[in-house]
Amino acid sequence: MVQPRHPSLISAALFSSSPPPSSGVSLKHQHGRLVLEVPLPSRNEKCLFFLRPMLMTVGDLIADLQREDSGATAFLLSTDGQHVANMTLLDTLLEKDFQLVINNEVYRVSAPEKVVTSSEHARNLEDMKHVVHLLHTALHLPEHQLLQERQLLERMDTIKQELSPLEKMKAQLSQTAEFQTSRALWTGMALLSVQGGALGWLTWWVYSWDVMEPVTYFITYATSMAAFSYYILTKQDYVYPDVKDRQFLRYFYKGARKKQFSVQKYNKLKDELKQVEEDLRRLKYPNQLQLPLEQIQQKP
Incomplete structure (x- = not known):
């Protein structure tokens, strides 16, 4: 038996016994927006979720999934099996690949392709992201x-x-x-x-x-x-x-x-x-x- 004082061993045992990640979830740009296509278990169909990486967090994405399918239990993992906090911004999450777990079904999600821009444009884009995040924090009190x-x-x-x-x-x-x-x-x-x-x-x-x-x-x-x-x-x-x-x-x-x-x-x-x-x-x-x-x- 594995002792409770070793949570990392428990996690490893659970994920080793779970099925390998499937590729039923896609993340791509569509109509100038970032779209996440997810299969909903209760409805047996795929649903599109339009993301706002600079304004949404992981908790917002999970809430949207559960609001669309009340029977779904979802959470996000990194590629090495670590849980992703709900307060993490999607803009930070989408820099690397991650895993989406819905009702014990693991889906591997690849990070979207980044548009190659000049260094000056990239700096302006980062400044704009920071300003938008500050405005969102100031205008929408938690x-x-x-x-x-x-x-x-x-x-x-x-x-x-x-x-x-x-x-x-x-x-x-x-x-x-x-x-x-x-x-x-x-x-x-x-x-x-x-x-x-x-x-x-x-x-x-x-x-x-x-x-x-x-x-x-x-x-x-x-x-x-x-x-x-x-x-x-x-x-x-x-x-x-x-x-x-x-x-x-x-x-x-x-x-x-x-x-x-x-x-x-x-x-x-x-x-x-x-x-x-x-x-x-x-x-x-x-x-x-x-x-x-x-x-x-x-x-x-």
């Missing part, structure tokens, strides 16, 4: 894209529902952190004002400048040491906007820990929502699906 759009809309709605309570909590935490940051800045301003007033009072009313000059020197030196310590601890210069932002984040994360607000979860949901919106925008404009992201982003 069903799986519509299904994907529906799934993306459902995913976006789910993400927004999860984000709604987090957005409210984030707004409250941001408001509290902004208030505490402003209060810390005004407290620092008040302390500096008190310090300046105390130094002036001690200089003009209690002591003289000769006494207060060393005091002010050491106060300035201590302030420089404090600024340098801030740089060592934070690896940032003591710039007032940066200090304000750092203090805001400190109060925000402190409040988030108290309220059990997950910043990582919030950021992850925001990234997912942005990605879903970008995917939906691409699906609405199918001619941009194959463009790089930087070429389709809206300019500010």
Whole structure:
């Protein structure tokens, strides 16, 4: 017995026991079109199928065969017995010979003769094929894209529902952190004002400048040491906007820990929502699906 883990051996055994391919199928040019003549088993007659190699796939050809003869089970094989995927374009398939299997009856199909053309005409023909394929992809949206759009809309709605309570909590935490940051800045301003007033009072009313000059020197030196310590601890210069932002984040994360607000979860949901919106925008404009992201982003 052949073990199931060797599908290639099974395929070889099946095809070795099957009858050799017959030549009942013909593929030729007729009236400027490529025509496939196939015998249908249920109708006991041959039927002509006009092919569009640049627009049709293997799955389209099999669907046409089964639509014409509901009792027919068909699939395509390469000359070495390998299955041909349904998404393969007929234009690619017709470059080599292949086999058509209908209800266990194997038919060998020869590739059609190619018209000899100049190299420039061949390049123009290939460019035209590429343009036609892109237009077909852009103008005929597959069903799986519509299904994907529906799934993306459902995913976006789910993400927004999860984000709604987090957005409210984030707004409250941001408001509290902004208030505490402003209060810390005004407290620092008040302390500096008190310090300046105390130094002036001690200089003009209690002591003289000769006494207060060393005091002010050491106060300035201590302030420089404090600024340098801030740089060592934070690896940032003591710039007032940066200090304000750092203090805001400190109060925000402190409040988030108290309220059990997950910043990582919030950021992850925001990234997912942005990605879903970008995917939906691409699906609405199918001619941009194959463009790089930087070429389709809206300019500010």
